[in-house]
Amino acid sequence: MSQVVTTFSAERGPSERHVRILDAAERVFARAGFHAATMNEIAVEAGMSPGNLYRYFSSKDAIIAGMSERDRMEIAADFAGLDPGKGRLLDQLDELGRRHMVRKPREKAIIALQIWAxxxxxxxxxxxxAGFDETVEQGLGAAVEAAKASGELPSNLDQARFLLALFMMADGFFCRRAVDPDFDAAAGAETLFAAMRGLAQTMLLPPADGQTS
Known part of the structure; x- marks a missing residue:
């Protein structure tokens, strides 16, 4: 992540100028595609000269790194805000997921697909x-552990398989939203989180030797 470290501080986050450039780049990448987009187009979208843009980001790859790091920091903060004292953790995960999967613009899903490619x-x-996935996995894992400890989730939940299933469903959601302009994101999220709740009760570890289910 060296490109990001030289771009903005992880403690302070992106500056107002960085945010302006990243927002402009997201619009350009979603509209033109990562490879077809140019730094000049991003500069125009951001309302600055190309020379000024290069003071903040040296390349499109650096901009992609900055966009990913900004999103990673945001979702890490959201996971850090989960608290059993605020109610059921599955409800909080549901709300967190809808915030990022439904209420964020479709362009986010389009760009995610480009980055994966x-x-x-x-x-x-x-x-x-991998860095983004690690942040999500750590946040989800901590939430699931807390929910198991409180009795909200079964103590014998197969956590590894459960998290893998959530990752695959979320990836499929983003792919569908990116490629289908008519995709109903709200209905899709309703289905995804209903599946999450069902899997949380049924995706259990096999009984230990000598025990019955």
Missing amino acids: EASRAPAMAKIC
Whole structure:
């Protein structure tokens, strides 16, 4: 993540100028595609000169890294805000998921698909995706552990398989939203989170030797 470290501080987050550039880049990438988009187009969208843009980001890859890191920091903060004292954790995860999967613009899903495509051939992009996935996995894992400890989820939930299923369903959701402009994101999220709740009660570890289910 060295491109990100030189772009903005993880503690302070992106500056107002960085945010302006990242928002502009998201619009350009969603409209033109990552490869067809140019730094000049991003500069125009951001209302600045290309020379000024290069003071903040050295390349499109650096912009993608900055976009991913901004999203990673946001979702890490959302997971950190989960609290059993605020109610059922599954309800809080449901709300967190809808915030990122439904209420965010469709362009986010389109860009995610482009980044995943790049990650299949570019090690730097694959590393960015891995870092984002690690943050989500840690946040979800901590929430599931807390829900098991409180009795909200079964203590014998097969957590590894459960989290894998959530990742695959979420990835499928983003792919569908990206490729289908008529996709009903709200209805899709309703189905996804109903499946999450069902799996949480049925995806259990096998009984230990000598025990019955």
